[in-house]
Amino acid sequence: MDIYDSPAAQPVDESLTQHEDRIFTVVEEQFRFGAAQQPLRRAFMKHLGAVAVLPVDEQDRILLIRQYRHPVRMHLWEVPAGLLDVGGEPLLETAQRELREEADVQASTWHTLVDFYTSPGVSDEGIRVYLAQGLSAVPQAELHARDAEEAEIAPTWVPLAEAVSAVLRGEIHNPSAVVGILGLHAVRTGAGELRDARTPWPNQPRGITP
Numbered sequence: 001m002d003i004y005d006s007p008a009a010q011p012v013d014e015s016l017t018q019h020e021d022r023i024f025t026v027v028e029e030q031f032r033f034g035a036a037q038q039p040l041r042r043a044f045m046k047h048l049g050a051v052a053v054l055p056v057d058e059q060d061r062i063l064l065i066r067q068y069r070h071p072v073r074m075h076l077w078e079v080p081a082g083l084l085d086v087g088g089e090p091l092l093e094t095a096q097r098e099l100r101e102e103a104d105v106q107a108s109t110w111h112t113l114v115d116f117y118t119s120p121g122v123s124d125e126g127i128r129v130y131l132a133q134g135l136s137a138v139p140q141a142e143l144h145a146r147d148a149e150e151a152e153i154a155p156t157w158v159p160l161a162e163a164v165s166a167v168l169r170g171e172i173h174n175p176s177a178v179v180g181i182l183g184l185h186a187v188r189t190g191a192g193e194l195r196d197a198r199t200p201w202p203n204q205p206r207g208i209t210p
Helices: 091-103 148-152 160-168 175-188
Strands: 012-020 024-033 038-047 050-055 061-069 074-078 081-083 105-117 126-137 154-159
Touching: 050 061, 050 091, 050 105, 050 175, 061 091, 061 148, 061 160, 061 175, 074 175, 081 091, 091 105, 091 126, 105 175, 126 175, 154 160, 160 175
Parallel strands: 050 126
Antiparallel strands: 012 024, 024 038, 050 081, 061 074, 061 154, 105 126
């Protein structure tokens, strides 16, 4: 069997909105599954989706940012990331904007690294992780004024090998960081290849252009 994910929409008989928020909507759906058309009910989140960026310099160091995440009551080491909350903005442009706003750097070279669903059993959130290279500082006059949790973002440069070891020791938990770090390690060791920054994502949940 070929190993690739494929669409498999099931007939939906009923869809009820349980909660609606700026970022996500909780819905409960009844659908018919399989050859027997068994009726099933599932509640899940319809999410805006997001992009993430793995910034890497000429020394193969990754720029990680430390940010407080209230649901897990922890400071997490992450990569710059942001919601797809600007209508009509392509994925790449969102990633470029988030890199400038969260890390105060910009990049001249972009590639698609990994696409993934964060928790497909309970959410349709999809994230594309980009590799950003050719880094330079954002001009002082163009720096973004961060607020709330982002106001205390703390950046640091970490060699790729150290970041990989931290992931495998269970010291880095943010999914975009874990997926991105291991994805770049796979590329560096010849197990995979980078894709064009505009590579289509046919099953991106919101149908946004890369």
